[in-house]
Amino acid sequence: MSSVITVDExxxxxLAATTRTALVRLPLAEAVGRVLAEDVVSRWPVPLFDNSAMxxxxxxxVDATKGAVLRVVADVPAGSALDPTIGAGExxxxxxxxxxxxxxxxVVPLEHTDLGTVITADAPATITVTxxxxxxxxxxxxxxxxxxxxxxxxxxxxxxPWQLSAIASAGHARVTVHRxxxxxxVSTGSELIDPAGTPTRGQIPxxxxxxxxxxxxxxxxEVVTVTTVADDESALIAQLVDLEADAVILSGGASVGAFDVVKSVLDGTGTIEFGxxxxxxGKPQGFGTDDAGRLVFALPGNPVGVAVSFEMFVRPALLTMAGRSVIERPRVTRAAxxxxxxxxxxTQFLPAVIDADTVRPATAGGSGSHLVTSLALAHALAVVPADVDRVDEGDLVEVMVLS
Amino acid sequence: MSSVITVDExxxxxLAATTRTALVRLPLAEAVGRVLAEDVVSRWPVPLFDNSAMxxxxxxxVDATKGAVLRVVADVPAGSALDPTIGAGExxxxxxxxxxxxxxxxVVPLEHTDLGTVITADAPATITVTxxxxxxxxxxxxxxxxxxxxxxxxxxxxxxPWQLSAIASAGHARVTVHRxxxxxxVSTGSELIDPAGTPTRGQIPxxxxxxxxxxxxxxxxEVVTVTTVADDESALIAQLVDLEADAVILSGGASVGAFDVVKSVLDGTGTIEFGxxxxxxGKPQGFGTDDAGRLVFALPGNPVGVAVSFEMFVRPALLTMAGRSVIERPRVTRAAxxxxxxxxxxTQFLPAVIDADTVRPATAGGSGSHLVTSLALAHALAVVPADVDRVDEGDLVEVMVLS
Incomplete structure (x- = not known):
C-alpha cells in the first residue's frame, strides 16, 4: 500500500473489514442510541382494554339524552380495577x-354536562347531560x-427516547441490541506534553x-482507554497488548518519517498496511485488522488531520459496527x-462555517493542517475534489454538516 | 391559569423563569456538550516555534541549489530539543x-531530493537536492x-470534539462551563406497572x-433520579422532598380529574400553576418554580403528550439552563x-416521518395522543396552526426535525 489511493478506496x-458487534440484552435505560437487533412485538393489544378518552x-x-339527569353511582380513576354496574338512569x-x-x-365528557370542566374532589350525586x-x-x-x-x-x-417509549408500551423492559x-x-509522540504544562523547545500540547x-x-x-505514549517501540507495544477493545485509534507516527514508531511497530501486523x-x-494513513481481530486506525498526528480522518474513516466504521445503516453525514451544496x-x-477537507447561503473557511487565510484554531469555529467540512486547484468566490462547494 | 393559553405563551x-446553571471548571474530557462560559486565550503563540511542514x-x-550535494550532519525528530549547527554544505x-x-x-522536502519519499531508519550520509x-x-x-x-x-x-482539541492546543486542560x-x-399514576409485568384490568405499562x-x-x-409513584399525595410529596435537582419533570396527574394528584399537591406551591x-x-400542563427554586414541569400522562411537551417546553428550558443560545429544533417545510x-x-403536533420531499403521519389513520406506536417510527413533528381543521394532500406543512 505504498502507492497513493483515493479516499473512497x-x-x-x-468498511470491508468492519463487522457488527455482538448482541446484548440491555435494560431500556441503557439502550439509548443503540440499534435494535430484532423486531419488538407487542405483548398485548394496544390499547390494553376499552378505556375513556376523556x-x-x-x-x-340510551339514557344519556340531552337534559337527562343521571345518578352518579361509582368513581373510576385511571388504574382502577373496578367494573361497576351501571343501571338505568345511572x-x-x-x-x-x-x-x-x-x-x-x-362517555359523556365533563364539558357536555352541567359541571363545566373542573372536577371536584368528591363526585357529585347527579349530573345533567347537556x-x-x-x-x-x-x-x-x-x-x-x-x-x-x-x-x-x-x-x-x-x-x-421515542422508540424506547414505544418498546416499553409494547411490554418489554429489555431489548436486544448491538453492543x-x-x-x-492512543496518542503517540515524544513531543507531546499535558496541555497545562510548559513546553520546552520542540514540545507541543x-x-x-x-x-x-x-x-x-x-x-x-464507548472509550475504554485514553493514553499518550512516547515514540518508543516497546512502550507502544506494551500499550497495545491486551487492550480490551474492538478498535484502536492511534494518532501520530503514521507517516514516512524514520521516527514513525506506529508504522514501524504495526506495518505488516495482521492485515495492517500504511500508505x-x-x-x-490526512495523507499518511494506516489501517488493518491486528492479530487479535481489532480494527486498527493509524491516523496522522496533526489535529486537523485527526479530525478529518475520524470523520471520513473512523466514524463510518464505528457506526457500522454498532449496526447502523446510515453512516454518512448529511451533505449540502453552498456557494463559497x-x-x-x-x-x-x-481531495481537500476544509474546516468550514456555513452561514445562511454560503460556506467559508473557518479560519481566513489558510488551509494548512496545522491551523488548529480553525477547529474551534468549524461545524462543517468543505469537500473539494482532487482535480480542483482553487475555489473562487461564488463557486458551488459540497459541504459535510457535522452539527 | 385556568383559561386556555397558547403554546407560545x-x-x-x-423561559422567563429559566436561569443558567452555575459555573464549574471541568477537565476537557468531561466538558463535551457543555457551553464555554468565558473566552479561552492561547497561552502561547501558535505554532509554538518555527517548525517543519514536511x-x-x-x-x-544559499547552499540548496538544484544538484547540490549536502552532508547530513544531524537528525531532528518531532519532539526533539536539539538545535544542531548547520554549516556550509550541510x-x-x-x-x-x-x-x-x-x-x-x-526545508527541502524528501521528494525534492534524490531519496524519493521513503525515509530509511538511518539517515543517509549525503543527499542531492533535485x-x-x-x-x-x-x-x-x-x-x-x-x-x-x-x-x-x-x-x-x-x-x-473539535473545540476541545482547540482548547488543549491553546494550553488548557480544564475549562469553565455551565454545569x-x-x-x-417522576412518573405518576396508580395504573402504571413495570413494562415486563402482567397488567390486570386498568393497568398499563x-x-x-x-x-x-x-x-x-x-x-x-444529567438525570439524577427516575421514579414512579402511585396517585398518593403523601407518596408524591415524599418523593419530591430533598430532590437534588435543578428541574423536576412529572408526567401524569396534571389534568382536571379528581385524582390528579400532581395538580392537587403542587398547584399554588411556589409559582406553580396548572391549566x-x-x-x-399535551393540553393539560403545569409549570412553575417551587419553594426550593427548582423548575417544575407537570406534563400530561399519555406518552405522545409527554414526547411533545418535552420538545416544546422542557428541552428549550434545559438548553437555556446549560447556557445554549440555540434552543430551537430546525424546521423545514414539506408537502403533506x-x-x-x-x-x-x-396547535397540532403530529409525530411524523419526512420522506424525500414530503411529510406524513408516522402512523396512518390517527392523530390521537394514545397512538404510542407512532413514536416508534417518527423522527419529526408536523406543526399545524390552531386555525387549520384539516391538512390535505399536497398542503405545505411546517415540520420540526428531531434527528
Missing part, C-alpha cells in the same frame, strides 16, 4: 385512560391501535486524545463566500 | 512538526497561526420515565403526502 477497504361520565347511551364518573365499565357504551353522546363516543377500544403480537419497533431502528463498540485511543475520545463518544461508542491517501489533510487554494491531486 | 412563561531536510537556502534531516534549526532558513527551495520554504513560523494571548475559543461556544442541568424524572430520562440525556442534561394549553396533544384531521383551536 481507503474507506471501502475499512374525563367525564361513562353512561348507557352513570360512573371516569378519568381519562380508566377502563370503561362493561355496562357503559359511551349534549347527547354518539354511540361509543370517547371510548378507545381494545386493540384499536395495534393487536397483540404486532411489530411495534422493527429491527435496525436506532433507539432514541456499543469499545474503542481505545497533546490535543488529539481529547478530540478522539469526545468524537468516539459522540458516535455512540498515503490522496487527501488534504470567499476563495481559497486547494491541493491538486488530493 | 406557555413557553415564554417557562519530512525532509533543513538547509541553508543539512539536518527533519520530521514534520520538528523545530527547524536556527541555522536553517528552508528542486531548489524558495526562501523560508516549508517552515511554519512561530505565531503565524495566532499570537500568544489570542482568543482561541469564545465564550458561548458549545464544546464538541449540566440536574433533572429528576409505564413508559414515560424511559422516554423522559433518555430525552433529558439527549439534551445534554390548559391550546395544543394537541396524505391528508389528516386537525383540532380547531389547538
Amino acid at each position: 481507503h474507506r471501502a477497504r475499512i 374525563d367525564g361520565y361513562a353512561v348507557r347511551g 352513570a360512573a364518573r371516569i378519568m381519562t385512560g380508566a377502563p370503561t365499565p362493561s355496562d357503559a357504551d359511551a 349534549r347527547e353522546p354518539t354511540a361509543g363516543a370517547h371510548i378507545r377500544r381494545v386493540g384499536e391501535d395495534a393487536p397483540a403480537g404486532a411489530v411495534a419497533v422493527t429491527a435496525g431502528t436506532v433507539l432514541g 456499543a463498540p469499545r474503542v481505545a485511543v 497533546e490535543s488529539n486524545s481529547v478530540l478522539l475520545a469526545a468524537a468516539v463518544r459522540s458516535a455512540g461508542a 498515503p491517501v490522496a487527501m488534504q489533510p 463566500a470567499t476563495g481559497w487554494r486547494c491541493p491538486v491531486g488530493r | 406557555h413557553r415564554a412563561r417557562i 519530512d525532509g531536510y533543513a538547509v541553508r537556502g 543539512a539536518a534531516r527533519i520530521m514534520t512538526g520538528a523545530p527547524t534549526p536556527s541555522d536553517a532558513d528552508a 528542486r531548489e527551495p524558495t526562501a523560508g520554504a516549508h517552515i511554519r513560523r512561530v505565531g503565524e497561526d495566532a499570537p500568544a494571548g489570542a482568543v482561541a475559543v469564545t465564550a458561548g461556544t458549545v464544546l464538541g 449540566a442541568p440536574r433533572v429528576a424524572v 409505564e413508559s414515560n420515565s424511559v422516554l423522559l430520562a433518555a430525552a433529558v440525556r439527549s439534551a445534554g442534561a 390548559p394549553v391550546a395544543m394537541q396533544p 403526502a396524505t391528508g389528516w384531521r386537525c383540532p380547531v383551536g389547538r
